[in-house]
Every structure is written in structure tokens, then in C-alpha cells.
Amino acid sequence: MTGADVLLLAVGAVAVGAGVLVVTTKHLVRAGLYLVVCLGALAGDFLVLSAELVAWVQVLIYVGAVVVLLLFAVMLTRAPIGASDDLDRPGWPAALIGGGAGLGLTVLLVDAYRWGTVALPRAGTxxxxxxxxxxxxxxxxxxxxxxxxxxxxxxxxxxxxDIGRPGPGADPAAERPGVDVETGGRR
Amino acid sequence: MRPVIPYVTAALLFGLGVYGVLRRRNAVLVLMSVELMLNAVNLILVTADTTARAVLPHSGQVFALFVIVLAAAEIGVGLAIVLQLYRLRATVAVDDVALTEPAHPVDRREPAVLDREAGR
The missing domain is CATH 1.20.5 (Single alpha-helices involved in coiled-coils or other helix-helix interfaces)
Structure with missing residues (x-):
């Protein structure tokens, strides 16, 4: 175990732990904030794997832009502050398929790479x-x-x-009683 | 550097993303789970860049950058769809969305527009 391995284990554990919280938490806003932790830990992973540019682009675009957009969407859909009980559906199939996919991929990759080592390539500047x-x-x-x-x-x-609505001929308002045909067209 | 560590991290994150997409009802949380899956793929690409010696150097990292761009486009269009759904149905629960057209046509314009027309 070299220093790089210890670092990879640590940030990997943080990423997976934050990921678990993203998909299980009852608070909508907290899910977005745990996503920040998860994506930031992945950026650390990229740094250890010598992918400098990808790590900084990850911080800029994911942590900076995508998560902010997601939080905007949470606010714009009038999400309740605090825990909400209707976020999940009863999910044995989800646990089965998700666990199957995760563990299947884990077994496949562990079998392929065992405990071997590779030398890190030149840094991706x-x-x-x-x-x-x-x-x-x-x-x-x-x-x-x-x-x-x-x-x-x-x-x-x-x-x-106001873009992409049907024109005056196909406007459903024209068939409704009480609305005259002339004003039922394009606004 | 032992590549199995980031590979296993990525596999677990992908499984978590699949679980979240299937489990969550809120469309914004479904999008967050999709982001988890895309990031797992990114981690696999960057790790493969260190283990596989390709003809072109750094191909995995270039592809990870491309996937990040795709994810940004996806999240933009996805959030536009989610906000439009909320405007039309006042809900973002994905299992409340009818998959078939209603039997009698419903006017799907905004309530404000309908009020304005009814007042004329």
C-alpha cells in the first residue's frame, strides 16, 4: 500500500458514503449538498490518478454549475424545507437491480485486476x-x-x-364553448 | 497505484445511481442519481487511462471531458423538462405522469393564460 493507494481508498470511501446519502436522504436540499461532497471526492480521485485537467473541470462544471442548477430546480419546484416522506416508492426491485449492477460490476472488475499495481502515467495537464x-x-x-x-x-x-404551440387552426381553445374563435388563436 | 480501488469505487457508485433512479419518485432526485452514474463512468474512463496503454495518450481523460460536456447538456434539457412538468401538473413525482394521452383533450396551457382568455 503506497500513499496513492491510501488516498484512493480514503476519497473512494467518502465518495461512496456521500453517494449512499444522496440516494437515501429524506431531505431534498441535503441530497444536493451530499452530491457536492460525492463529486468533490471524485475530483480528488481524479487528482490522485494524475488527471489534473479533468479534476478541475469536474470542480468547475459539476460542483460549480450542475449542482447549482439542481438546487435551483429544487427551489423552483417549491420543495419543502425539512424531511419529506413521499420521495421514495417501495423499492425491492430497485435494491435488487441496483445492488445486482453494483456488485456484478465489482466482481467483474476485481476479477479482472486483482491486487496488481500499475505505474501512474504522465500527468494529464x-x-x-x-x-x-x-x-x-x-x-x-x-x-x-x-x-x-x-x-x-x-x-x-x-x-x-409561447413557442411551439399549435397554430390557430389546431388550437383546442377554438372548440371550447364560451371562447370565441378569433381570440382562441395565437397570442 | 492499485487500479482495483478506483474501479470498485466506480462500480459501487454506478450501482447506487441505478438504485436511486429506480427508487426515487422526485424527478430532481432522479436527475441527481443519473449524475452519480455518469460520474462512475467518468471514474472508470480516467482509471482505464492509467491501466490501458493506448495508441493515443490520454484518450480516457479526453473522453471523460466529453462525458462531462454531455452531462451538462443533459442536465440543462432535463431541468427544462422537469420545470415544464411542474408548471403543467404542479408535481414532479415521476410516477404521477400519465404515460397515455387522456381520453378527452385537456387544455394544457398555463392557468394564467386560461384566466386571461376566460375574462375576455
Missing amino acids: AERLGEQIFQSWVLPFEVLSVLLLSALVGAIVLSRP
């Missing part, structure tokens, strides 16, 4: 990863930028109530 992305992976990078744009447009269209 921004310079080296940038060289790889802009030499070998340019096309996926560009496709991802298009995908981000379409996700942005899709999110805007989804959340604007």
Missing part, C-alpha cells in the same frame, strides 16, 4: 490534453459544440410557453 483534443479528437469536439448549441435551443424552446 491542460497542455497535453489540449494537444490530444485538437489533434486526434477535433471532429468529436466540434460535434459536441453543435450538440451543446442544440441542447441550449431545446431548453429555451421547452421552457418558453
Whole structure:
């Protein structure tokens, strides 16, 4: 057991423990905060595995942006402060499938790698990863930028109530009694 | 460095994510569990970068970056859908969502819009 192993064990235990709390806690807001702990521990894992850039991007995007978005959603859906009892459904199937997937993967990976050691590669600094992305992976990078744009447009269209409604001919308000046809069209 | 430690961490996190997706009723918590699964995959990719000697160096880390971008896009669209669901049905419980269309058509516009039309 080297120092790296001890560190990996420690941050791994923190990540799994926080993950357990994310899926079992009764408090909506606390689930988001435990998610911060879990993702931060994973960023530590990445650092120990010498993936510097991925670790900092994880902190920036996951801990900084995604969790804040999730907490916004919790607040916007008027989540109760305090414990709520209706968050779970009775879940033996969930425990069975989730436990089966987790333990199955564990057995598979332990069987594949046993207790062997590998040498850590050179650190994945921004310079080296940038060289790889802009030499070998340019096309996926560009496709991802298009995908981000379409996700942005899709999110805007989804959340604007006045876009994407049926036109005057197909408006269900036209068939409702009490609403005259002229005002039942597009607003 | 023993790669089995982060691999087992990732496997357990993925199992937890699957459990959370199937167990939780609140759509925001389902999205959080999906994030757990995506992060387990990221950890596997970064660890595989240290164990596998590929032709291109650092491919696993590049793919982990791509997965992070995909997760950001997913969470944006997912939250837009969840908020629209809350606006229409005033609930975010995933098992309250009807999977089939109602027999008689329901006007799904916002209550404010309907009030404005009824007042005219």
C-alpha cells in the first residue's frame, strides 16, 4: 500500500458514503449538498490518478454549475424545507437491480485486476490534453459544440410557453364553448 | 497505484445511481442519481487511462471531458423538462405522469393564460 493507494481508498470511501446519502436522504436540499461532497471526492480521485485537467473541470462544471442548477430546480419546484416522506416508492426491485449492477460490476472488475499495481502515467495537464483534443479528437469536439448549441435551443424552446404551440387552426381553445374563435388563436 | 480501488469505487457508485433512479419518485432526485452514474463512468474512463496503454495518450481523460460536456447538456434539457412538468401538473413525482394521452383533450396551457382568455 503506497500513499496513492491510501488516498484512493480514503476519497473512494467518502465518495461512496456521500453517494449512499444522496440516494437515501429524506431531505431534498441535503441530497444536493451530499452530491457536492460525492463529486468533490471524485475530483480528488481524479487528482490522485494524475488527471489534473479533468479534476478541475469536474470542480468547475459539476460542483460549480450542475449542482447549482439542481438546487435551483429544487427551489423552483417549491420543495419543502425539512424531511419529506413521499420521495421514495417501495423499492425491492430497485435494491435488487441496483445492488445486482453494483456488485456484478465489482466482481467483474476485481476479477479482472486483482491486487496488481500499475505505474501512474504522465500527468494529464491542460497542455497535453489540449494537444490530444485538437489533434486526434477535433471532429468529436466540434460535434459536441453543435450538440451543446442544440441542447441550449431545446431548453429555451421547452421552457418558453409561447413557442411551439399549435397554430390557430389546431388550437383546442377554438372548440371550447364560451371562447370565441378569433381570440382562441395565437397570442 | 492499485487500479482495483478506483474501479470498485466506480462500480459501487454506478450501482447506487441505478438504485436511486429506480427508487426515487422526485424527478430532481432522479436527475441527481443519473449524475452519480455518469460520474462512475467518468471514474472508470480516467482509471482505464492509467491501466490501458493506448495508441493515443490520454484518450480516457479526453473522453471523460466529453462525458462531462454531455452531462451538462443533459442536465440543462432535463431541468427544462422537469420545470415544464411542474408548471403543467404542479408535481414532479415521476410516477404521477400519465404515460397515455387522456381520453378527452385537456387544455394544457398555463392557468394564467386560461384566466386571461376566460375574462375576455
